[in-house]
Amino acid sequence: MFEFILLTLVALGLAVFLTRPKKRPRKKPSRSRQRKHDATTGGAQDPSGILQAAQIDARPLFGSDERRVLCALLDWERQHPDAYMVLRKVALSDMFRLSNTGSRSAWDSARTCFDTRHVDFLIVDADGWPVLAIDYHETGHYERGAGRRDEVKALIFKQAGVTLTQIDKHTALPRFLDDIDAMLTTRLEGLA
Template sequence: MDVMVWELVGLGLILVAILGLNGKALTRRKGSRPKLVYSRERQAERRDPTIDQLQKVMQASFTKRRIMNGSEYGLFRLVEKELPQINGGYRVFAQTCLGEIIGSKDSEAHACINSKRVDILIIGNTGEPLAAIEYQGSGHYQGNAAVRDAVKKEALRRAGVRYVEIFESYTDETVRQLLRDALRPAPQTAATSPAA
């Protein structure tokens, strides 16, 4: 009896393979007889959205875009040059997405910061984000920029990442001092024991 069951299973698999090779698949709706549907139609229903993305990208043209303006790039270079002097194994990144460096169990809160970026990010030698630097140039506070910055600042504060604002009027030495202050380890508070 077991041999007959396996033979029927084998025949069923062969039938499915033959139908698949002919570009057709067997589907059945509840309460109806089986009907043949072309596999292309079924594939379209299950189509991976990244295939559509690839097709759109292949049909479009793209150009390079600068990720920083001249003033931001000047600040980036200053930070990049100063970090080895602080000697902590730090690395610097430009235009980093907050959703990649901080997280939240609250998906709605995370969605609020997911696509926001910081101008410059400093990470430690373990890859952990330590400080986010925002350059505030002359044209920065337009529209709702102050509110956007407040959202970033609060999310970073809650995640334990320092937020440093650099204004265009700051001297190089002021920027260097702000960097040293931001990368100084936070003071440890002594644990207090409950009163007996």
């Protein structure tokens, strides 16, 4: 089982790497930006100096409740060979392309919404297109002011035409997996 999870994580990394849009070349930072950078890095130009001063520790990728959901989704994926793939912790900026249709400041603000958000689980079709995103709300999710962030995320998914659903540790997984089948069947019927 561990090998399968490890293989899935490697496949996720490869899929994200291969589907990332090419980045635009960055402009050379202005002197004022360079001074801000120098102030935040203590004048060090070499990131390795910054990292050597920091303490970096490994941490678990998911808790026991989230692991339970992942295992259920991977079992569901095995029942749908060659049709769908379950990915974990996918950034919205990897899923969606944001086009600049307004001012630069509005685009920068929208870009921030994308860069700072992810979904816990994403189901993609055989061609790699996102079809269903699942947000897992851990204990204490709403104690950290997540309501507004959830609203923004829901708006992004609605505009992109991708279904977003939310679950928590009280969700009955067998029924939820049936609901996934129903949502995807409805989606396929809409495409036909």
